[in-house]
Amino acid sequence: MAKWDNVKKVVLAYSGGLDTSIILKWLQTELDAEVVTFTADLGQGGELEPARAKAELLGIKDIRVVDVREEFVSDFVFPMFRANALYEGLYLLGTSIARPLISKHLVQIAHETGADAIAHGATGKGNDQVRFELSAYALDPDIKVIAPWRDWSFKSRTDLLNFAQDHQIPVPKDKQGEAPFSVDANLLHSSSEGKVLEDPWAEPPEYVHQRTVSPMDAPDEVTEITIEFAKGDPIALNGEKLSPATLFARLNDLGRDNGIGRLDLVENRFVGMKSRGVYETPGGTILLQAHRAIEQITLDRGAGHLKDEIMPRYAELIYNGFWFAPEREMLQALIDKSQEKVEGEVRLKLYKGNVIVTGRRSDQSLYSDALVTFEDDRGAYDQKDAEGFIRLNGLRLRTLAARNRR
Structure with missing residues (x-):
């Protein structure tokens, strides 16, 4: 790997899974590099300590496991929801919005530790490689980025498993064969792609769904909630003031139990191909409806229509990895300006996959009975x-x- 001859220390985005564990060992053996691991707690669920333990097993001395849930929601998810952002009219951008945050921390850790490069586990076919790397270059124009899936000689999953066996990397039994589908998750959503989902005509098996009960199995009783907003962001649920991540987690629970937020989408990837994914965004689906409802009475017609016009462009920028680009920041300033008077309460009913707005009120309302x-x-x-x-x-x-x- 001549092009990485000068790389002696690498910060790796590490999940603890098989692929990133193989990447970790590959960086050690092929590049003879010291590896610093960064594992972000984005609210993906499950314990993160196994990732730390696995990194220790693989000889890592500098292991970073960081809870970024509040930062994720307050600095990335909420600004995006102020725009009512939907990619191709449907997708709430759950994977897309997490990548710039991860890249930000990778670059910060590289600066702190004097690392020569950062590395990620995204494949050469997907969007995530673009998102990770564009974000990193926007934050540090001289940063080196290693993408092993584009550089190594492995041609198949069998090659990966053989490498893992040769280097005593633990392989879970359910990973010995082909995985039925791949999953990405965070506090905003879960996504499933590949294998059993590759035929767009085939209905997704129920076991694919990670975050929601089936709407058909959801309770027969209505759940009624209220969400309070200030400057376009939710600040309270059912009258209780909550932190951004806590509020979002509560909305996820409500959405999960009522079968809300499922999406089966064939989307256009930035790299040029179409892909089919099953997304679940329970809390986000509720929040989108509530935010639009409070805007209906607090946002001027011209401002609201302008927001709707720029929204597809804004969403596309996030999807394509341009979170730190000046045009996204310019649009964000416009969007944030529109939210100065977006405050008040929205009442909703949740029922078998549906989010039904039943009322909205605000001291800043433009609605006039007269x-x-x-x-x-x-x-x-x-x-x-x-x-x-x-x-x-x-x-x-x-x-x-x-x-x-x-």
């Missing part, structure tokens, strides 16, 4: 004014019609 009432409006709106409004807006249409009639 203007919309069918009763006596006491002169708040003169209906005769509508005639001139319509004639002026219809002027060009009448002109066109007159020409066409000729």
